[in-house]
Amino acid sequence: MIAFAFLNPALLWLLPLVAVPIVIHLLNRRRYQRVKWAAMEFLLAALRRNRRRLQMQQWLLLLLRALAVLFLVLLVTRPQLGSSVFGTARTHHVICLDDSLSMRQRSGARDVFAEARDRLLALGGRIAEEGSGHVLSIVTTDAPTRPVLAAQRVGVQTQARVREVLGGMPVASDGSGDLAAALRQARELGASTPECSRTEITLLTDLRQVDWIGEDGRPRADLLAVLRALDPTKERLRVVALGGRDSENLAVAAVRVRDRFVVAGVPATFAIDVANRGLSASAPGELTVRIGRGEQATQRTFPVEPIAPGVTTTITLQHTFRDPGDQGVVA
Numbered sequence: 359m360i361a362f363a364f365l366n367p368a369l370l371w372l373l374p375l376v377a378v379p380i381v382i383h384l385l386n387r388r389r390y391q392r393v394k395w396a397a398m399e400f401l402l403a404a405l406r407r408n409r410r411r412l413q414m415q416q417w418l419l420l421l422l423r424a425l426a427v428l429f430l431v432l433l434v435t436r437p438q439l440g441s442s443v444f445g446t447a448r449t450h451h452v453i454c455l456d457d458s459l460s461m462r463q464r465s466g467a468r469d470v471f472a473e474a475r476d477r478l479l480a481l482g483g484r485i486a487e488e489g490s491g492h493v494l495s496i497v498t499t500d501a502p503t504r505p506v507l508a509a510q511r512v513g514v515q516t517q518a519r520v521r522e523v524l525g526g527m528p529v530a531s532d533g534s535g536d537l538a539a540a541l542r543q544a545r546e547l548g549a550s551t552p553e554c555s556r557t558e559i560t561l562l563t564d565l566r567q568v569d570w571i572g573e574d575g576r577p578r579a580d581l582l583a584v585l586r587a588l589d590p591t592k593e594r595l596r597v598v599a600l601g602g603r604d605s606e607n608l609a610v611a612a613v614r615v616r617d618r619f620v621v622a623g624v625p626a627t628f629a630i631d632v633a634n635r636g637l638s639a640s641a642p643g644e645l646t647v648r649i650g651r652g653e654q655a656t657q658r659t660f661p662v663e664p665i666a667p668g669v670t671t672t673i674t675l676q677h678t679f680r681d682p683g684d685q686g687v688v689a
Contacts, residue, residue, distance in 0.1 A: 372431045379423035383416075450493040450509075450554040451485050452544040453478055456563035456600075457498045457527070458535035463564070463601060470601040471530040474562045477598060481560060482520035485512055493554055495547045496523060499535025499563075502543040509551055537561070537569050538580040541595070545584070548593065557593045564601045567635065607636035608643070608662075610689045611670060622682040630673045630689045634665040648688045649677050655686070 405412070455478060461471040478496070485494055494516060496507040506523050510516070541559065548557030563569070572578045588595060611633040620626045630647065634640050643662045648655055660673050679685050 369431070369434050372434070373428075375431065376424050376428045378427060379420055383420050447555040448491050448493070448553055449556045449558050450495065450548045450551050451481075451512075452495045452497065452547050452557060452559045453481060454502075454537075454540045454544055454559060454561045454563075455496060455498050455506075456535050456537070456561070456569075457500045457530045458566070458569070459530060459532055460534075460564055460566050461530040461600075469530075470564050473600050475524050477562055477600070479517065479520055479524060483517045486514065486516040488512070493551050494520075495544070496520070497540050497543050497547070498527075498531075499537055499540045500531040500533055502536060502540040505543065505547065509547060535569065537563070538578065538584050541581070541584045545587070545593065555592065559593065559595045561595065561597045562600060563597065565597075565599045567607075607634070608640045608665065609633055609635055610645075613687055613689050616674075620679065620685075622679050625676045625678045627674060627676050628687055630675070631670050632662055632665065632673060633670040634667055637667055639667060640665045645673055645689060647675065648686070650679070651684065651686055654681070 455474060457471065457474075461474060462469050464470075482494065485492060492512040494507060494510045494512055495505055497505045506527070507519070510519060541561070544559045545557065548554065548559075570578060570581065585595070609632070611631040612629075614629045614631070616627040616629050630645065632645060640662075642664055645660045645662050646657060647660065648657050650656055656677075658675065660675065662673070663671070665671050677687075
């Protein structure tokens with residue numbers, strides 16, 4: 359199957375200009391009047407002998423003029439020919455953007471999510487330069503079943519469209535992403551465009567271990583199943599690691615209630631687990647805890663001593679809620 363498209367189809371209205379040299383030629387033939395003149399008889403006789411050669415020259419000159427106009431029109435509309443016969447098969451580019459909470463971590467002057475947006479915009483521009491006929495989709499790990507951009511035809515407006523989409527999502531989400539679901543959605547999008555013979559999936563992520571490794575220390579089964587299902591003849595996965603590769607990785611692992619019930623007016627005990635998932639001992643720091651709701655919420659700070667790599671420490675606190683109802687504890 360041969361695919362033929364234009365990068366600037368809006369300029370195809372210039373095609374009728376190809377007829378301009380033909381119209382000029384016809385008008386020039388009509389404006390002359392035949393006048394008998396004895397002195398011209400000898401010249402006309404010579405012209406009749408060379409008529410076929412002169413007509414051929416005129417037709418060639420007319421053809422060259424029409425082709426010159428056609429070339430200028432094609433130059434501005436930029437036609438693109440895609441076919442597996444010529445080795446330029448269509449590709450469905452699916453970009454999976456990790457927008458989990460960890461992407462808000464600062465890497466230098468900006469956070470990692472801002473770096474991911476810049477990478478995505480650059481990818482959109484590179485794909486647009488490859489020519490029309492390709493397809494572009496964008497999915498996020500927080501909501502993979504709702505693609506940000508689904509099966510968009512690549513054209514001259516592709517980069518502007520990607521910039522518009524990114525403008526609607528200025529920050530990362532508040533939750534954790536699902537890489538397996540995002541990759542499954544990427545494969546489904548690729549399968550939904552049978553005119554594309556290949557699917558190229560690009561994953562922009564900060565490579566958090568929790569996204570790849572389960573609690574048992576083994577690769578996540580759902581993610582492993584998606585990776586094994588990839589067809590190497592038609593599907594390609596590329597992982598782009600973002601952010602710094604710091605060895606420190608201190609995290610709030612859990613917030614737990616130690617009492618069986620939490621009752622208004624009775625002190626409640628909470629335990630906050632702080633884990634060092636990095637490769638080196640952590641530096642001394644502070645843990646900030648916000649307790650309560652609305653304007654009545656209070657904020658407390660607790661010191662955190664250095665924690666050895668792979669070790670989890672627990673900080674215990676008590677708080678008495680004055681009012682019944684839903685309350686929050688955020689560490």
